[in-house]
Amino acid sequence: xxxxxxxxxxxxxxxxxxxxxxxxxxxxxxxxxxxxxxxxxxxxxxxxxxxxxxxxxxxxxxxxxxxxxxxxxxxxxxxxxxxxxxxxxxxxxxxxxxxxxxxxxxxxxxxx
Amino acid sequence: xxxxxxxxxxxxxxxxxxxxxxxxxxxxxxxxxxxxxxxxxxxxxxxxxxxxxxxxxxxxxxxxxxxxxxxxxxxxxxxxxxxxxxxxxxxxxxxxxxxxxxxxxxxxxxxxx
Numbered sequence: 245x246x247x248x249x250x251x252x253x254x255x256x257x258x259x260x261x262x263x264x265x266x267x268x269x270x271x272x273x274x275x276x277x278x279x280x281x282x283x284x285x286x287x288x289x290x291x292x293x294x295x296x297x298x299x300x301x302x303x304x305x306x307x308x309x310x311x312x313x314x315x316x317x318x319x320x321x322x323x324x325x326x327x328x329x330x331x332x333x334x335x336x337x338x339x340x341x342x343x344x345x346x347x348x349x350x351x352x353x354x355x356x
Numbered sequence: 357x358x359x360x361x362x363x364x365x366x367x368x369x370x371x372x373x374x375x376x377x378x379x380x381x382x383x384x385x386x387x388x389x390x391x392x393x394x395x396x397x398x399x400x401x402x403x404x405x406x407x408x409x410x411x412x413x414x415x416x417x418x419x420x421x422x423x424x425x426x427x428x429x430x431x432x433x434x435x436x437x438x439x440x441x442x443x444x445x446x447x448x449x450x451x452x453x454x455x456x457x458x459x460x461x462x463x464x465x466x467x468x469x
Contacts, residue, residue: 274454277458279458279460285462285463286463287399287446287458292457334458336454346391
């Protein structure tokens with residue numbers, strides 16, 4: 245079963261613009277993570293936000309978490325062509341040793 | 357740097373063959389996972405393991421088995437490969453606990469003909 249659902253499914257923007265991607269989930273979580281996948285490769289962790297945090301920054305990335313709405317957003321500022329990739333949100337449950345559940349991903353295309 | 361390696365990047369097998377996909381991690385992680393990734397379906401969990409010789413079924417275990425004889429190695433076995441098992445297979449590992457990131461291998465693109 246997939247808990248995280250990303251929105252939109254695909255996004256195409258011009259280099260320099262900001263990209264906003266959203267994720268919604270259904271049950272209580274310990275934390276939410278965002279991953280990136282370049283075509284044909286494994287996933288790479290971008291950022292983790294805990295359930296008691298509301299916002300987190302890492303370089304050009306800004307993640308927000310609203311546990312009351314069970315949603316998160318990933319903002320990439322000043323996008324670059326190299327940001328072209330698929331982005332996934334992943335959530336874990338509140339039990340011990342909970343496994344991550346990934347969404348289907350968002351395909352981001354940044355046009356030079 | 358954490359490294360998760362997978363035995364092959366590309367693999368072509370015939371229907372009915374027994375297929376072994378190997379995954380090795382070098383950071384002493386307790387937990388290891390096997391996913392398959394298909395267009396439009398995202399990542400789906402096949403099996404995971406929280407300890408040596410321990411395994412648990414994920415969301416789509418049918419047609420697969422796993423082996424974890426050593427902490428650093430987690431193998432995925434297709435007992436009799438079928439064409440619907442053509443997919444990208446991703447291995448991942450993570451430290452035990454509630455707030456750690458998963459580290460992924462580069463993936464194995466398996467084609468069953």
